[in-house]
Amino acid sequence: MTIKSLYISDLDGTLLNSHKEISENTKKTLNTLVASGGYFSVATARTAVSSQKILSGVQVNTPVVLMNGAVIYDILDGKYIKTETIPAAAAYTIVEVIKKHKITGFMYSVFDNRLQVYYESLNTTVLKAYHNERVTKYAKSFEQIASFSDKIKDNKVIYFVFMGKKERLSELLPDLKKLQGIDMVLSNDVYTENLWYLEVYSTNASKYNAVNYIRNYCSFDRIIGFGDNFNDIPLLKACDEFYAVSNAVYELKEKSTGIIANNNSDGVARFIVARREF
Numbered sequence: 404m405t406i407k408s409l410y411i412s413d414l415d416g417t418l419l420n421s422h423k424e425i426s427e428n429t430k431k432t433l434n435t436l437v438a439s440g441g442y443f444s445v446a447t448a449r450t451a452v453s454s455q456k457i458l459s460g461v462q463v464n465t466p467v468v469l470m471n472g473a474v475i476y477d478i479l480d481g482k483y484i485k486t487e488t489i490p491a492a493a494a495y496t497i498v499e500v501i502k503k504h505k506i507t508g509f510m511y512s513v514f515d516n517r518l519q520v521y522y523e524s525l526n527t528t529v530l531k532a533y534h535n536e537r538v539t540k541y542a543k544s545f546e547q548i549a550s551f552s553d554k555i556k557d558n559k560v561i562y563f564v565f566m567g568k569k570e571r572l573s574e575l576l577p578d579l580k581k582l583q584g585i586d587m588v589l590s591n592d593v594y595t596e597n598l599w600y601l602e603v604y605s606t607n608a609s610k611y612n613a614v615n616y617i618r619n620y621c622s623f624d625r626i627i628g629f630g631d632n633f634n635d636i637p638l639l640k641a642c643d644e645f646y647a648v649s650n651a652v653y654e655l656k657e658k659s660t661g662i663i664a665n666n667n668s669d670g671v672a673r674f675i676v677a678r679r680e681f
Contacts, residue, residue, distance in 0.1 A: 416593035487608035508565035
């Protein structure tokens with residue numbers, strides 16, 4: 404009996420090189436995999452807009468996991484097939500917590516198959532850089548508002564992201580951990596030293612839950628995953644096999660099935676070529 408397998412990879416720090424690009428060799432390998440009857444997808448913290456731009460030229464034939472599992476998106480049909488919403492009460496309290504600590508960031512919602520990103524102010528160089536890169540490079544739409552609270556009632560809020568020093572973001576954790584219905588991950592940026600991201604989402608939103616949904620949705624018998632950072636631990640737990648690139652954090656390497664070449668050496672592509680005969 405033929406085993407239906409899915410290869411699913413994180414993007415930044417794993418499939419992407421240090422220039423935030425997929426090499427031509429990796430694109431060729433992935434397209435050959437799909438053309439030969441294989442399946443490929445990604446599980447990333449990125450949104451549909453930036454993921455599609457990055458994946459241009461790659462034949463992705465399976466729904467993708469975005470925003471660390473907050474949404475599952477069908478690239479071929481251009482629609483969200485599953486979203487996990489933060490409870491409104493929790494969303495309002497998150498806003499109170501960040502005001503208390505004088506921290507702001509970005510709030511994401513999905514309405515009528517459209518992702519909207521809100522921000523209150525770009526009061527740090529990190530927030531400005533995050534906003535400007537996504538507007539310039541990916542043509543992503545942002546809307547400035549007076550307060551996140553103004554948009555919670557009538558929108559399906561799925562995700563908050565805050566960025567800065569680890570110590571500063573850690574100040575939010577005790578208050579956020581008291582809330583019901585949300586989960587979070589604090590992870591370091593793979594491109595900028597001493598820059599950390601705190602991502603907050605529904606307890607139902609995780610790479611683990613999203614990958615298991617895709618397993619059932621597409622009837623996969625086996626899932627082989629790849630990653631590099633703390634937010635890939637849930638992905639690891641959902642896979643039958645999981646391989647960390649050699650540039651991955653120690654905690655992920657320790658739990659992985661094995662270690663492969665780093666993201667600048669086409670580690671994922673080299674593994675797939677060694678594993679399959681095209």
